[in-house]
Amino acid sequence: MTVDYAPTLVALLFGLGFSCLFMALAVLFGPKRGGETKLSPFECGSDPIGSPRVRFSVKFYQVAILFLIFDIEAAFLYPWASQFRRLSCIGPMAGLSCLGTVTLFGFVEMLVFLGTLGVALAYVWRKRAIGWG
Amino acid sequence: MTSLLPLLSTAQVTPGEVEAPLGPQVAFWVLAALTVVGAMLAVTRRNLIGAVMSLVASFFGLAGLYLLLSAHFLAAIQVLVYAGGIMVLFVFVVMVLNQEEAEPWALRHVFGLALGVAAAVYLAVRLGQLLWAAGPGGGELASRLRIREGAPPQGYGTVAAIGDYFFTEFLFPFEAVSILLVIAVVGAVVLARTTVAKATTVYELPPGEVDLRQPQHDARDEVLGVLGHHAQAANRPGGGH
Amino acid sequence: MSFDLEDLRRTAPLLLLSAAGLVLLLLEAFSRVRLIGRHYHKKLPPETSEAYAVPLAGSRTYLMPLTVLFLAAALGLVVWLWPEAAEPHYLYRRMLVLDRFGLLLSGVCITAAAIGALGAPAYLREQRMEFGEYYALLLLSLAGMVMLVSAADLVSLLLGVETMSLGAYVLTGSWRRSPRSSEAAMKYFLMGAFVSAILLYGIALIYGSTGTTELAEVRAHLSEMRSAPVFYLGMFFLLAGLAFKIAAVPFHMWAPDVYEGAPTPVTGFMMAAVKTAAFGGLIRLCVGGLTSGRVPEVSTGPTGWVNVLFVLSALSMTLGNLAALRQENIKRLLAYSSIAHAGYLLVGVVALGVVGDAARAPLIYYLLGYAVTVVGAMAVVAALAMGPGQERLPIEQWAGLGQRHPAMALAMTLFLLSLGGFPPTAGFFGKFYLFRAALQNPSLLLLVLLAIVNSLVSVYYYLRIVTAMYFRTPQEEEVEGHVPAAQGALRLAVLLAALLVLGLGVWPGWAATVAEAAKLAG
Numbered sequence: 020m021t022v023d024y025a026p027t028l029v030a031l032l033f034g035l036g037f038s039c040l041f042m043a044l045a046v047l048f049g050p051k052r053g054g055e056t057k058l059s060p061f062e063c064g065s066d067p068i069g070s071p072r073v074r075f076s077v078k079f080y081q082v083a084i085l086f087l088i089f090d091i092e093a094a095f096l097y098p099w100a101s102q103f104r105r106l107s108c109i110g111p112m113a114g115l116s117c118l119g120t121v122t123l124f125g126f127v128e129m130l131v132f133l134g135t136l137g138v139a140l141a142y143v144w145r146k147r148a149i150g151w152g
Numbered sequence: 153m154t155s156l157l158p159l160l161s162t163a164q165v166t167p168g169e170v171e172a173p174l175g176p177q178v179a180f181w182v183l184a185a186l187t188v189v190g191a192m193l194a195v196t197r198r199n200l201i202g203a204v205m206s207l208v209a210s211f212f213g214l215a216g217l218y219l220l221l222s223a224h225f226l227a228a229i230q231v232l233v234y235a236g237g238i239m240v241l242f243v244f245v246v247m248v249l250n251q252e253e254a255e256p257w258a259l260r261h262v263f264g265l266a267l268g269v270a271a272a273v274y275l276a277v278r279l280g281q282l283l284w285a286a287g288p289g290g291g292e293l294a295s296r297l298r299i300r301e302g303a304p305p306q307g308y309g310t311v312a313a314i315g316d317y318f319f320t321e322f323l324f325p326f327e328a329v330s331i332l333l334v335i336a337v338v339g340a341v342v343l344a345r346t347t348v349a350k351a352t353t354v355y356e357l358p359p360g361e362v363d364l365r366q367p368q369h370d371a372r373d374e375v376l377g378v379l380g381h382h383a384q385a386a387n388r389p390g391g392g393h
Numbered sequence: 394m395s396f397d398l399e400d401l402r403r404t405a406p407l408l409l410l411s412a413a414g415l416v417l418l419l420l421e422a423f424s425r426v427r428l429i430g431r432h433y434h435k436k437l438p439p440e441t442s443e444a445y446a447v448p449l450a451g452s453r454t455y456l457m458p459l460t461v462l463f464l465a466a467a468l469g470l471v472v473w474l475w476p477e478a479a480e481p482h483y484l485y486r487r488m489l490v491l492d493r494f495g496l497l498l499s500g501v502c503i504t505a506a507a508i509g510a511l512g513a514p515a516y517l518r519e520q521r522m523e524f525g526e527y528y529a530l531l532l533l534s535l536a537g538m539v540m541l542v543s544a545a546d547l548v549s550l551l552l553g554v555e556t557m558s559l560g561a562y563v564l565t566g567s568w569r570r571s572p573r574s575s576e577a578a579m580k581y582f583l584m585g586a587f588v589s590a591i592l593l594y595g596i597a598l599i600y601g602s603t604g605t606t607e608l609a610e611v612r613a614h615l616s617e618m619r620s621a622p623v624f625y626l627g628m629f630f631l632l633a634g635l636a637f638k639i640a641a642v643p644f645h646m647w648a649p650d651v652y653e654g655a656p657t658p659v660t661g662f663m664m665a666a667v668k669t670a671a672f673g674g675l676i677r678l679c680v681g682g683l684t685s686g687r688v689p690e691v692s693t694g695p696t697g698w699v700n701v702l703f704v705l706s707a708l709s710m711t712l713g714n715l716a717a718l719r720q721e722n723i724k725r726l727l728a729y730s731s732i733a734h735a736g737y738l739l740v741g742v743v744a745l746g747v748v749g750d751a752a753r754a755p756l757i758y759y760l761l762g763y764a765v766t767v768v769g770a771m772a773v774v775a776a777l778a779m780g781p782g783q784e785r786l787p788i789e790q791w792a793g794l795g796q797r798h799p800a801m802a803l804a805m806t807l808f809l810l811s812l813g814g815f816p817p818t819a820g821f822f823g824k825f826y827l828f829r830a831a832l833q834n835p836s837l838l839l840l841v842l843l844a845i846v847n848s849l850v851s852v853y854y855y856l857r858i859v860t861a862m863y864f865r866t867p868q869e870e871e872v873e874g875h876v877p878a879a880q881g882a883l884r885l886a887v888l889l890a891a892l893l894v895l896g897l898g899v900w901p902g903w904a905a906t907v908a909e910a911a912k913l914a915g
Contacts, residue, residue, distance in 0.1 A: 024219060080241070081344035087237040088333050088340075094229050095326070098315030106319050124396055128319060128327070135330035138415045139337040145422035148341045267643070278626060323396075324485035328540060328552045331411050332559060335533050338418065339563035342526050343578070 081148060092136050099129050180220055186213030204242050211235040223309040400484040403477070403491045405470040406499055407539045413463035414532035417456060421525030457514045457882065460528040464507040464535075471500045481914030487607055488549045492914040495543035497757060497907065498673040502538045504893075505665035505764040506531055508772065512886035513658040516775040520782065522568050522656065530567075531662065534560025538666060542673030545681070545914070547596045547606040547631075550674055554592065554638060557670055558585050561663055565655040571782070577654025584647050588637040595630025598623050608682035609915050615688040625696055631678060632701055638671035641735045642708040649716075652728035657784065660724060661771025664731045665764035672738055672760055676753075680745055681915050692746045699746035702739050703840060710736025710847040717854050722786045723774060726854060727767065730812060733851060734763055737824065740844050744831040751833060754908040755826040761904060762811065762819030762897050769890025770808040773801050776883050791858055793867035800884075802862045804891045811894045813855040814848050819897035824848060826905065 103125050105112065110119015143149055190210025197203040211234045218227035307313050318326050401408065474496060481492040510531060517523045537556025544550035562585060566578025600606050602624040603614040618624040633644060640648040652660045679702075684692045693699050713733030720726035741756030777785045777798065785791065794802045811820035828844060831837045897904050 077344045081340050083237075083241045084340040085337060087233070087241060088336055090237045091233060092333065094233060095318070095329075098225065098311050098318055100315075101312045102315030102319055105316070125319065128323060131327055132330045135327075135334055135411075135415065136337075138418060139334040142418050142422045143337055143341060146341050148344075278622065281622060321486055322488075322548065324488040325548050325552050328549070328556065331414075331533055331536055332552065332556050334415070334418070335530065335556065335559045335563065338526050338530060338533075339559065342524065342530075342563055343566050343569075345524075345569065 085143060085149060089136070089140070092133075095132065096129075099125070176220060179216070183213045183216040183220065186210070187217065188213075201243070204239065207242065208235055208239050211239070221309070222304045225309060225311045225314045397484075403474065403482055403484055404489060404543075405474065406467045406496075406503070407489075407536055407543075409463065409467050409470055410503075410532050410536040410539060413460075413467075414529045414536060417460065417463075417532060418526065418529040420456065420459075421529060454514070456525050456528050457510060460510050460532065461507055463532065464503050464510065467535075468500060468503050468507070471496050471503065479910075479912075481912075483545060483914075487609075488546045489540070489543045490545035490914045491543065493911040494676075494753070494757070494913040495539075495673070497911040498542040498669060498760070499539045501669050501757075501761050501764050502535060502542070502666040505669065505768045506535050506662060508765070508768045508886050508890050509658050509662045509665070511889070512661075512772040512775055512883040515880045515883040516656070516658055516778065519778055519780070520568065520656065522570065524567065527564065527567065530560045530564055534564070535666065538670035538673075541670045542677070544674060544677055545608055547599065547608065547611075547678075547682075550608075550678065551589075551592055551596060553670070554634075554674060555589060557667060558589075558638070561659075561667055564659040564662070565651055567659070568656045571654070573654035574656065575654075577651045581647050581651045584637070588634050588644075591630050592634035595627045595634060598627030598630065602627065608677065611682045612685050612915070615683070615685045615691050619688060619690060628683060628691075628698060629701065632675075632698055635671055635675045635678065636705055639668055639675065639735045639738070640709075640732050641705045641739060642712045642732060644705075645709065645713070645732045645735075648732055649725050649728040652731065653722065653724045657724070657771050657775040657778070660728075661768045661775075664727070664767040664771065668731070668735065669760050669764050672742070672756075675742060676745065676756070676913070679742060680913055684746060697746075699743055702743050702746070706736045706739030706743055707840060707843055708736070709733065709739060710844055714847050714850050714854075717851065720854070721788055723788060723791070723858065724784075724786055726788070726858075727770060727812075730851065730854075731767065733847065734812070736847070737827070737844055738763070740831050740837070740840055741827050743840065744827075744834070744837060747837060748830060748833045750913075752827070752830040753913065754905060754911070755823070755830040757908040757911055758897075758901070758904055759823035759827050761908070762823040762894070765890050765893040765897070766808050766811040766818075766820060769887055769894060770805065770812070772883060772886045772890060773805045773808065776801055776887060788858055788861055789865075790867075791861045792865035793862070795863040797867070801887065804887045805862065806859050807891050807894055809855040809859055811898070813852045815852075817895070817898040819894045819901075822898055822901040826901070 099106075104115050104117065106125025106128070107121055107123070108117035108119055109122055110117065112118060187210050190206045190208075190213055193206035194203045194210060197206060211230060215227045215230040215235070218224075218230055474491065475493065478491050478493045478496050481490050483490050510528065513527065514523070517527065534557050537553050537558075537560065539553075540549055541553025541557055544553055562578055562582045565581050566575055568574035596606060599611060602618060602621050603611050605611060605614065637644040637647075652664065655663065679692070679698055683698055689697075691697055710733045713729050713731075713736060717726050717729035717733060720729060738756065738759060741752055741759060744752035745756065774784065774786075777794070779785055794805075807818065811818035814820045814824040816822075824844075828841045831841050
């Protein structure tokens with residue numbers, strides 16, 4: 020039910036409120052001694068002002084895609100883990116324990132999935148696609 | 153439009169009564185507005201980073217709508233994968249691919265533009281008809297959409313319920329997705345590979361030879377093409393990286 | 394949880410292709426690299442060898458034979474399952490179906506891919522773009538095609554389309570040094586991604602209106618969908634998505650650029666295998682999911698899919714042929730010809746809706762004939778490349794080939810005659826068989842007449858190449874000292890394709906019998 024999300028909403032509001040509050044406090048009470056050096060980025064990436072159309076190495080892009088693919092792989096693991104006992108049991112269940120026959124079905128199906136992506140990972144590793152080398 | 157509400161929120165609806173409680177109604181409209189406005193800004197903003205950020209807002213709105221529909225797991229994945237991973241990817245794409253201001257090539261031809269506008273108008277009219285035909289209460293439409301009335305079953309949309317579907321009913325698609333992901337991995341490695349063609353490699357052609365990589369045909373074969381067939385990259389001499 | 398191990402046996406070709414793809418990927422990544430670049434530099438004239446001394450990716454020469462071996466094994470499994478598939482078996486909770494239709498189309502795709510793979514190494518080496526992932530991508534993409542042609546559910550249909558297309562996008566863009574190839578891949582991918590969204594939207598709408606994604610169940614619900622706008626919208630979206638994959642007008646815009654920009658063996662693979670598989674998916678959707686004797690208006694009604702495909706068919710063959718008439722580049726010409734052939738093939742799909750099952754065998758026969766023909770034609774184009782980055786694309790460069798490369802010119806003539814529909818080739822009997830089946834219903838007379846007129850028009854541009862090869866003298870000399878890429882395997886590929894084209898044309902009986910037996914489930 021939608022009411023169940025009330026705590027989430029409260030947390031969201033608190034988060035927003037606090038960040039706004041601290042920003043406001045900083046603006047109000049913080050010392051203001053600006054200058055050229057103060058405005059320059061220090062160990063936090065490139066100059067934020069200027070043309071956004073800077074050319075990045077395609078490597079960034081590649082790493083991002085690879086991250087995304089394995090991110091999706093991980094997302095599949097959650098529902099599997101929550102159903103693992105059910106999937107490994109033929110017959111009735113009492114709570115979490117299986118009253119029927121225990122099978123490897125749940126284990127094997129994820130093994131096949133992970134094995135396939137394991138091949139991809141081995142390939143990526145071997146091709147040195149996740150480094151800058 | 154209000155008539156569609158009971159179909160879209162999870163509120164308890166008895167067959168006779170169509171008004172959903174106020175909470176979900178307000179939430180639905182706010183999230184729907186966020187989603188649609190975010191998506192519209194994403195395609196209209198000239199500033200690409202701004203466009204991408206609008207898309208993030210749209211993704212969050214969509215995640216909220218999933219929550220309203222009791223699809224908890226889907227909402228979490230929406231935030232994790234789309235608002236997280238895919239947005240990173242988009243930012244990279246924006247930064248990697250737009251070194252120069254170029255005309256959007258898909259709309260270079262008036263014909264293509266006209267076709268797109270016509271298709272959009274047609275779609276809008278069809279959807280309008282659909283909503284109009286639905287009438288108050290979503291009556292006929294609701295029956296055609298096979299909407300299950302009332303609250304969703306216990307545990308609907310949770311991680312466990314999704315798991316139950318994935319690993320029994322949809323086991324084959326689940327395993328097939330792994331093949332799809334492997335191709336995506338290989339594609340990323342193959343297409344971003346830099347060792348095959350060194351950036352400095354320039355083709356030198358034997359004297360008197362025509363460089364076949366340059367365009368040799370003119371606009372004559374554009375009888376049908378909605379797209380121009382050579383982006384600017386194709387005309388750059390010695391390109392190919 | 395129960396699981397039927399029989400299902401694994403019944404999807405043996407699919408499992409073999411996927412596993413083989415993964416094995417090739419591991420081999421590519423883990424076996425020792427042998428750089429073969431220098432060997433080829435020696436054959437170039439001394440003054441150019443420095444310019445061509447491009448660092449090559451190492452490649453293993455055994456990858457191609459291994460791929461062909463795997464493909465032959467997959468074909469063997471298809472034959473092995475053939476008797477069993479006389480009765481349809483639903484697999485994996487009715488996600489896939491094993492029937493003879495799916496098996497035969499899988500066989501066509503595998504054959505086309507095998508012929509294409511035979512010719513690939515010579516071309517890739519010549520163009521300095523060898524990479525081992527080529528074969529892995531080929532096999533995995535093929536696995537997607539097998540999924541697509543045996544889909545019994547919209548979910549597996551979509552997954553098949555995606556797996557197939559993703560492989561094709563990467564292969565299209567794999568010629569890293571050619572800007573054309575990158576551009577083609579970019580266009581193909583962007584539009585393909587958009588089309589995937591449309592397909593998904595269509596599936597969602599159909600699921601929303603019928604409450605199921607299973608094709609047989611969708612069909613069972615058709616009577617409630619008589620006038621449901623949501624359902625029709627979903628159907629149109631699905632048709633549009635698949636029309637994009639088969640390159641039918643007006644969803645063809647990508648085809649000329651992509652077919653031209655892709656490496657030539659990949660172009661052959663896409664024209665033959667991707668098109669066959671996409672037609673397989675379209676037939677599954679239209680016949681398996683959207684045709685019911687009790688509810689004729691969904692198929693033959695004013696907004697039924699038959700009318701939609703009727704229009705697409707007429708547009709594709711007419712506009713495809715008109716555009717092909719003006720092409721000077723052989724790959725673009727064959728690309729537009731491929732659009733026109735999508736139109737002819739759609740006549741068959743329309744006939745399936747109007748005439749019924751009688752049009753199935755001719756359609757399958759046509760698909761088989763077209764697939765081997767284009768794969769052969771592309772193998773010839775690949776064999777006649779004149780050096781790195783220099784394919785023989787403008788038609789004037791084909792002048793005088795009859796004397797210089799008589800065997801290749803003869804094979805190309807055969808393929809072009811087959812595309813134009815001359816006896817005694819596969820193309821002739823395919824057209825005859827298909828149009829005859831369509832004419833069983835007089836309402837298709839107009840469409841068939843249009844197709845015949847179009848076939849006659851197309852003869853002009855096919856014969857233009859033949860005339861150039863035999864009756865015109867070459868304008869300029871070829872690169873001195875160049876060794877044509879046509880090596881054993883590439884010649885074998887051309888020969889195989891030529892034999893198949895000729896065999897299908899001279900003895901059409903056996904293929905027609907097999908196609909006749911290839912019944913659709915449901």
